[in-house]
Amino acid sequence: MPQYKAPLRDIHFVLKNVLNCNEHYTKLAKREEVSEDLLDAIIEEGAKFSENVLSPLNQVGDQEGCTWSEDGVTTPTGFKEAYQQYAEGGWPSMTAATQFGGQGLPNSIGLVMSEMVSSACWSWGMYTGLSQSAARLLENYASESLQETYLPKMVDGTWGGTMCLTEPHCGSDLGILRTKAEPQADGSHRITGTKIFISGGEHDLTENIVHLVLARIEGAPMGTKGISLFLVPKFLPDADGNVGQRNGVSCGSIEHKMGIKASATCVMNFDGATGFLVGEQNRGLNAMFHMMNSARLGTALQGLASGELAFQGALTYARERLQMRSLSGPKNPNGPADPLIVHPDVRRMLLTQKALAEGSRAFIYWVAQLVDVSYFSDDEEAREHAENLSELLTPIAKAFVTETGLESANYGMQVYGGHGYIAEWGMEQIVRDLRISTLYEGTTGIQALDLLGRKVMGSGGKQLAVFTKIIHKFCQSQQHRPEMAEFIGPLAKLNQEWGEVTAKLGEKAMANPEEVGAASVDYLMYAGYLSLGYMWARMAAIALENDGSDAFLSAKVQTAQFYFQRLLPRTESHKLAMLNGADSIMAMPAEAFAF
Numbered sequence: 001m002p003q004y005k006a007p008l009r010d011i012h013f014v015l016k017n018v019l020n021c022n023e024h025y026t027k028l029a030k031r032e033e034v035s036e037d038l039l040d041a042i043i044e045e046g047a048k049f050s051e052n053v054l055s056p057l058n059q060v061g062d063q064e065g066c067t068w069s070e071d072g073v074t075t076p077t078g079f080k081e082a083y084q085q086y087a088e089g090g091w092p093s094m095t096a097a098t099q100f101g102g103q104g105l106p107n108s109i110g111l112v113m114s115e116m117v118s119s120a121c122w123s124w125g126m127y128t129g130l131s132q133s134a135a136r137l138l139e140n141y142a143s144e145s146l147q148e149t150y151l152p153k154m155v156d157g158t159w160g161g162t163m164c165l166t167e168p169h170c171g172s173d174l175g176i177l178r179t180k181a182e183p184q185a186d187g188s189h190r191i192t193g194t195k196i197f198i199s200g201g202e203h204d205l206t207e208n209i210v211h212l213v214l215a216r217i218e219g220a221p222m223g224t225k226g227i228s229l230f231l232v233p234k235f236l237p238d239a240d241g242n243v244g245q246r247n248g249v250s251c252g253s254i255e256h257k258m259g260i261k262a263s264a265t266c267v268m269n270f271d272g273a274t275g276f277l278v279g280e281q282n283r284g285l286n287a288m289f290h291m292m293n294s295a296r297l298g299t300a301l302q303g304l305a306s307g308e309l310a311f312q313g314a315l316t317y318a319r320e321r322l323q324m325r326s327l328s329g330p331k332n333p334n335g336p337a338d339p340l341i342v343h344p345d346v347r348r349m350l351l352t353q354k355a356l357a358e359g360s361r362a363f364i365y366w367v368a369q370l371v372d373v374s375y376f377s378d379d380e381e382a383r384e385h386a387e388n389l390s391e392l393l394t395p396i397a398k399a400f401v402t403e404t405g406l407e408s409a410n411y412g413m414q415v416y417g418g419h420g421y422i423a424e425w426g427m428e429q430i431v432r433d434l435r436i437s438t439l440y441e442g443t444t445g446i447q448a449l450d451l452l453g454r455k456v457m458g459s460g461g462k463q464l465a466v467f468t469k470i471i472h473k474f475c476q477s478q479q480h481r482p483e484m485a486e487f488i489g490p491l492a493k494l495n496q497e498w499g500e501v502t503a504k505l506g507e508k509a510m511a512n513p514e515e516v517g518a519a520s521v522d523y524l525m526y527a528g529y530l531s532l533g534y535m536w537a538r539m540a541a542i543a544l545e546n547d548g549s550d551a552f553l554s555a556k557v558q559t560a561q562f563y564f565q566r567l568l569p570r571t572e573s574h575k576l577a578m579l580n581g582a583d584s585i586m587a588m589p590a591e592a593f594a595f
Helices: 008-018 021-026 036-054 057-064 079-088 107-120 122-141 144-155 284-320 344-376 380-421 427-438 444-457 462-477 482-511 514-543 551-567 570-579
Strands: 067-069 072-074 159-164 180-183 189-199 208-217 228-233 235-237 243-246 249-254 265-278
Touching: 008 021, 008 036, 008 107, 008 344, 008 514, 008 551, 021 344, 036 057, 036 079, 036 107, 057 079, 057 122, 057 427, 067 249, 072 249, 079 122, 107 122, 107 284, 107 344, 122 144, 122 159, 122 208, 122 265, 122 284, 122 427, 144 159, 144 208, 144 228, 159 189, 159 284, 189 208, 189 228, 208 265, 208 284, 228 235, 228 284, 284 344, 284 380, 284 427, 344 380, 344 514, 344 551, 380 427, 380 444, 380 462, 380 514, 444 462, 444 482, 444 514, 462 482, 462 514, 482 514, 482 551, 482 570, 514 551, 514 570
Parallel strands: 159 208, 180 208
Antiparallel strands: 067 072, 180 189, 189 265, 208 228, 228 265, 235 243, 249 265
16 A cells, blocks of 8 residues: 655645635635644644554555444544544644634635545545534534534544435435434424435444434425434433433444445434434525535545545556666666656556646645635625635536546556556555545536536526636736747637537527536536646646746646646547537437347
């Protein structure tokens, strides 16, 4: 298994040079101030924890997995101790509100820590990530009483959290969920039903687990408009706020999975469990979307994190492994063969991994900054702008970065050749762990429908116009620089084409609604490559100011050139596919799918 090394130079480059984080933090009136020294210290300590504590657990977690019994779920060796160290270090409180014991830092800083944690050991990071998302939801939607009772212990890491959405019969169609909530005289509800695929639904890392559960109150409308959200703790707090009576919720089993085996994926049974309404009755999905959007961006991180880890492993191996001679003559004349890294096809795979990881990092960090502004700015116009843009970009980030991250992970295996298929090297684990990322928190197809159907077509193209205008202004700002022509020309052309393609799809959809579903995934991938093209152009604009003495910045320019010449042209095939329409997809009768 590759030993993770945090890419600190690139993280700092993106935050400080590309996204101007110091100026960004000053615009967040509702968050604590962040000095450059504080930011550096957080990233440095987070890197140490991820590299030294979590990375060694990655393969251990895969080999041991979680163990279920009627008494609960036991996590792999070292997981509980790592969590205790994490909590003692104050990491769970970093982005939580100060009134609940948090440090009040911007969420985008927490996302940087999440990237490092996820790269080092994704299974372990899922427990902490979901707990923090649950706490943020309660900050925004729970009553003061619930906040005072539950948030301090969730913020300090003593208690964990989950989200309980889907059920055995409904998958992503939450409108047909059956879990019911019966009102009680004391204002609570009795929650009865079964939830599946609940990450971290049961474990031994925290003394209590706070479940956020979607359920339907008796008499509520059918469909998504009749769903409410409830807080259902594993243990009900006593009068002093400590763990008290066991609630009627239990883990019936854990799934046997392809990957992320150290993350307990649970079947949760609610047998008349006591639950407390969060937010307004019948508006549970509105509140839960707050957590789901956070989880979507967190899942996008898995594509970045696993792609980065696969790149690090492949690069190390390609430098050390000797195999064949270079086509242009020996590069290691004193050895029996040349290192893999001299061969063009290996270079192609490594550069693809590098371009996708670094481009995705810049893209996700930018989206995280937009989310900061939408939550914490006191400028109403800025909040609205950031909210519209982040809503558009979140499904792109979730689907595109996980799909291309999986491509990078597979390239990591490929660079190793036959050894990549062998468990001891750890590369096949990265592929197995990452495969789920294109499925949970909404499959790629669901993200694509959300993007094209709800965000683009649903807004009449207004949300898309917000982004294309940003790209247009950037291209205009760089037209005076001849050295930027190779980036600005293709980017400006694609940006204009994006609007034209969208208009054509809109016309087709007016005649046949199936056109949206038929085009949506290609549309999303097209949008993803263009979005990363914009980020790479921004990075190139900064790196080109280098006089050639900084190897890191020179490599940035060269990677940007690779992206524009070898990866951005993929937009053409996606464009052709989506414009070819739904006929070839929908014409065949269902009965003809025979074998």
